[in-house]
Amino acid sequence: MNALNSLMDGFGTALTPLNLLWAALGVLLGTAIGVLPGIGPAMAVALLLPVTYGLDPTGAFIMFAGIYYGAMFGGSTTSILLNTPGESAAVVAAMEGNPMAKSGRGAQALAAAAIGHFAGGMIGTVLLVALAPTIADLAVDIGAPDYFAIMVLAFIAVTSVLGSSRIRGMASLLIGLTIGLVGLDQMTGQQRLTFGSLQLADGIDVVIVAVGLFAIGEALWVAAHLRRRPPDPIPVGRPWLGRADLRRTWKSWARGPFIGFPFGAIPAGGAEIPTFLSYVTEKRLSKHRDEWGKGAIEGVAGPESAASASAAGTLVSMLTLGLPTTAVAAVMLAAFQQYGIQPGPLLFEREPDLVWGLIASLFVGMVLLLALNLPLAPVWAKLLRIPRPYLYAGIMFFAAVGAYAVGGEAIDLVLLLIIGLIGFGMRRYGLPVLPAVIGVILGPAAEQQLRRALQISDGSVTGLVDTPFSVTVYAVVVLVLGWPLVRRALPRKSART
Amino acid sequence: MTTPTTDTDTGAAPATGRRAWIREHSELGVCVLLLALGILLLTDALTMDVDIAQRGPVGPRTVPVVVGTGLLVVAALLAVDVLRGGRGRAETGEDVDLSEPADWRTVSLLTGVFLGAAVLIEPLGFPIAGALLFWGAAFALGSRRADRDPLMAAVVSFLTYAVFNNLLGVPLPGGPLMGVL
Structure with a gap:
C-alpha cells in the first residue's frame, strides 16, 4: 500500500498550521464567492489566482482545492435559495431544492446539499487516491505522440460534447489557439503575431486570458442585461435533517459519487451530465415519486453528491495526464504553469509532497466545509442580497488586481479589457468560453509535442500513431466525432432543439 | 455560467426591410471577424522568415497555417449555419434578463x-x-x-x-x- 503511505505523508504536509490556514481560507473564500450570484467556480478560481502569487506552490494548491470545493458548494446554495442557477452544474440542485425552500424546507435542502457534497467529495477523493497513482504509473512512459493524442482528444471533446453547436465550439477553440500562438515560438524563437511589439513577444499570459474571458466578459455581459430587480432569496435558518429525511437521503448520497466520479475524469463537461443522470436515477428509484418537482429531498442529495465527486474525478485527469476536463481544472492548470510545474504522470514522482499534500488537503477541506457550512448557512444566504452594482464593480475591480499582479504593467489591463470584450461577444453569440481557454492553455503544449513527435519520426506522420496508447486515443476521438452521425442514422426520438 | 439556454432574438422588434435582415443576421459579424482573424494569422505565418530558424521537419509556420485555415473554414461553415437559420444562444445567468435589449x-x-x-x-x-x-x-x-x-x-x-x-x-x-x- 504505497499510496496509503504517501497519503499519510500528505496529511503531514496538509496538517501543518500554515497549510491548514490556507485550506480554511480557501474553503471560506470559495464558498463566499461561490454563493455570490453570477460567480461560478471557474471565475472564483480565476479571480483568486493573484491571492496565491506570494505563496509556495503547495500552499497555493491546497488553497485552490478549497476554493474549488467551496465554490461548488456555494453555487448550490444560490440555486436552492434563488432558483436562477447560473452554472450548469447547479441547475439540477434548483429543480428540487428551490421548491423545497419555497415550502419552508430550505434548511433541509441546504443540509442535504452540504452533506451530499461532503459524502461525494469524500468518496470521490478516496477513488482519486486509489486510482491516480495507478494511472500515473501506466502513463509514466508515454511519449510525445501520446501527449499530442491526449490533447487532440481534449480539443475535440471540449468542442463536441459541450454546448449545442459544434461549429461555435470549434470557432471558440480556434480563437483560443490563436491567442496561444502570440509570442515567441518556443522551439525556434521565431516571432509570431507580435507585430514587432516587445510586449506581445512574451506572449499573452494565460491568467489574463482566463480572467478576461471568465470575469470581465461575464461582468460586461451581465451589465448589458442586468435584471432591474434582482430575485429575492428565500430566508433560511440553520440547516438540519430529521430522521425521516436521513432515511430517504443516505442512499442517494452514496450513489451519487459513482455517477459523478467517472464523468469528472473524462472530458465530458464536468458536473453537468452526471448531476442530471443522478437526478434521473434518484427519481426512478424514489418511493415518493409524487413529490418530484415539488421538492423531493433525494433530488438534491444525489446530484450534489455526484457534482462533488465529479470534481475529484476532474483532478484525476488533471494531475495524472495534465488534461483539464472542466473550466476550473483549466484555470488550475494555468496556475500550475505559473509555478513552472507541468502536471502529468511524472508529477507524482517529481512533486510527491505537493500532490499528496494537495490530496490530503481535499479530505481536510471537506471536513472544514461541512463544519463551516452547516452553521454559517444563514450568513451565506445574506450574501445573496448584495447590491448588484457593488457585486459587478467588485468583479471588475478584482479582475484588474489579478491582471495587474501578473506582471505589474498597465498595458496588461488594456489587454484584459480586449479579451473581456471578446468574452462578451462570445456570450452574446453563443460561443462557449471553455474551448477558448483550453485552446490557450493546451495549444502551445500540443504544438510542442507535435513537433517533438515529428522530429523523432523524422517528419513521418506515422510517428504520431506508432504507440498503442495514441492509437486508442485517436479511436476515441473518431468515436466522439462520429457519434452524431451514428445517432442520426438511428430513429429520431425528439426534434432538434 | 456555461449554459446557453435562451434565444436572444426574442427582444428584437419586428422591423422590415434590410435593417431588419441585418439585425436578424448580426451573427454574420462573427463570421467576418473569424475570417479576418484567419487571414491575419495566415499572412503572419506566410510572411515569416523561417529559413534560419527551422529545426526539425515542422517549423514555426505549420501550426499557424493549420489554425488559420481552420478559422477560414469555420467562418464559412458558421455563415452557412446562420443563413440557414441557426442562431447562437446568448448565455443566461442569475442576474441576466434577456427579455430586454442590450444596454x-x-x-x-x-x-x-x-x-x-x-x-x-x-x-x-x-x-x-x-x-x-x-x-x-x-x-x-x-x-x-x-x-x-x-x-x-x-x-x-x-x-x-x-x-x-x-x-x-x-x-x-x-x-x-x-x-x-
Missing part, C-alpha cells in the same frame, strides 16, 4: 471606466485608481448613492492594497498617496 450605455461606460483605471494606475497608484475603478463601475451599473459609493470604493481599494501588498507579498504600486502616508 450599450452601461457597457461602454464600464469599458471607459476600466480604460481610465488602466491609464491612472501608474501615475496615481493602485489605491486611488482602484477606488475610482470601483466607484465608476458601480456608478455605471446604476448605483447612485453619493455618500456610500465612494466610501465603499475607498475601503475596498485600500484594504485590497494593504492585504496584497503587505500580507500576501504581491506588490502593487502605492502611488504618491502611499508615499505621503
Whole structure:
C-alpha cells in the first residue's frame, strides 16, 4: 500500500498550521464567492489566482482545492435559495431544492446539499487516491505522440460534447489557439503575431486570458442585461435533517459519487451530465415519486453528491495526464504553469509532497466545509442580497488586481479589457468560453509535442500513431466525432432543439 | 455560467426591410471577424522568415497555417449555419434578463471606466485608481448613492492594497498617496 503511505505523508504536509490556514481560507473564500450570484467556480478560481502569487506552490494548491470545493458548494446554495442557477452544474440542485425552500424546507435542502457534497467529495477523493497513482504509473512512459493524442482528444471533446453547436465550439477553440500562438515560438524563437511589439513577444499570459474571458466578459455581459430587480432569496435558518429525511437521503448520497466520479475524469463537461443522470436515477428509484418537482429531498442529495465527486474525478485527469476536463481544472492548470510545474504522470514522482499534500488537503477541506457550512448557512444566504452594482464593480475591480499582479504593467489591463470584450461577444453569440481557454492553455503544449513527435519520426506522420496508447486515443476521438452521425442514422426520438 | 439556454432574438422588434435582415443576421459579424482573424494569422505565418530558424521537419509556420485555415473554414461553415437559420444562444445567468435589449450605455461606460483605471494606475497608484475603478463601475451599473459609493470604493481599494501588498507579498504600486502616508 504505497499510496496509503504517501497519503499519510500528505496529511503531514496538509496538517501543518500554515497549510491548514490556507485550506480554511480557501474553503471560506470559495464558498463566499461561490454563493455570490453570477460567480461560478471557474471565475472564483480565476479571480483568486493573484491571492496565491506570494505563496509556495503547495500552499497555493491546497488553497485552490478549497476554493474549488467551496465554490461548488456555494453555487448550490444560490440555486436552492434563488432558483436562477447560473452554472450548469447547479441547475439540477434548483429543480428540487428551490421548491423545497419555497415550502419552508430550505434548511433541509441546504443540509442535504452540504452533506451530499461532503459524502461525494469524500468518496470521490478516496477513488482519486486509489486510482491516480495507478494511472500515473501506466502513463509514466508515454511519449510525445501520446501527449499530442491526449490533447487532440481534449480539443475535440471540449468542442463536441459541450454546448449545442459544434461549429461555435470549434470557432471558440480556434480563437483560443490563436491567442496561444502570440509570442515567441518556443522551439525556434521565431516571432509570431507580435507585430514587432516587445510586449506581445512574451506572449499573452494565460491568467489574463482566463480572467478576461471568465470575469470581465461575464461582468460586461451581465451589465448589458442586468435584471432591474434582482430575485429575492428565500430566508433560511440553520440547516438540519430529521430522521425521516436521513432515511430517504443516505442512499442517494452514496450513489451519487459513482455517477459523478467517472464523468469528472473524462472530458465530458464536468458536473453537468452526471448531476442530471443522478437526478434521473434518484427519481426512478424514489418511493415518493409524487413529490418530484415539488421538492423531493433525494433530488438534491444525489446530484450534489455526484457534482462533488465529479470534481475529484476532474483532478484525476488533471494531475495524472495534465488534461483539464472542466473550466476550473483549466484555470488550475494555468496556475500550475505559473509555478513552472507541468502536471502529468511524472508529477507524482517529481512533486510527491505537493500532490499528496494537495490530496490530503481535499479530505481536510471537506471536513472544514461541512463544519463551516452547516452553521454559517444563514450568513451565506445574506450574501445573496448584495447590491448588484457593488457585486459587478467588485468583479471588475478584482479582475484588474489579478491582471495587474501578473506582471505589474498597465498595458496588461488594456489587454484584459480586449479579451473581456471578446468574452462578451462570445456570450452574446453563443460561443462557449471553455474551448477558448483550453485552446490557450493546451495549444502551445500540443504544438510542442507535435513537433517533438515529428522530429523523432523524422517528419513521418506515422510517428504520431506508432504507440498503442495514441492509437486508442485517436479511436476515441473518431468515436466522439462520429457519434452524431451514428445517432442520426438511428430513429429520431425528439426534434432538434 | 456555461449554459446557453435562451434565444436572444426574442427582444428584437419586428422591423422590415434590410435593417431588419441585418439585425436578424448580426451573427454574420462573427463570421467576418473569424475570417479576418484567419487571414491575419495566415499572412503572419506566410510572411515569416523561417529559413534560419527551422529545426526539425515542422517549423514555426505549420501550426499557424493549420489554425488559420481552420478559422477560414469555420467562418464559412458558421455563415452557412446562420443563413440557414441557426442562431447562437446568448448565455443566461442569475442576474441576466434577456427579455430586454442590450444596454450599450452601461457597457461602454464600464469599458471607459476600466480604460481610465488602466491609464491612472501608474501615475496615481493602485489605491486611488482602484477606488475610482470601483466607484465608476458601480456608478455605471446604476448605483447612485453619493455618500456610500465612494466610501465603499475607498475601503475596498485600500484594504485590497494593504492585504496584497503587505500580507500576501504581491506588490502593487502605492502611488504618491502611499508615499505621503
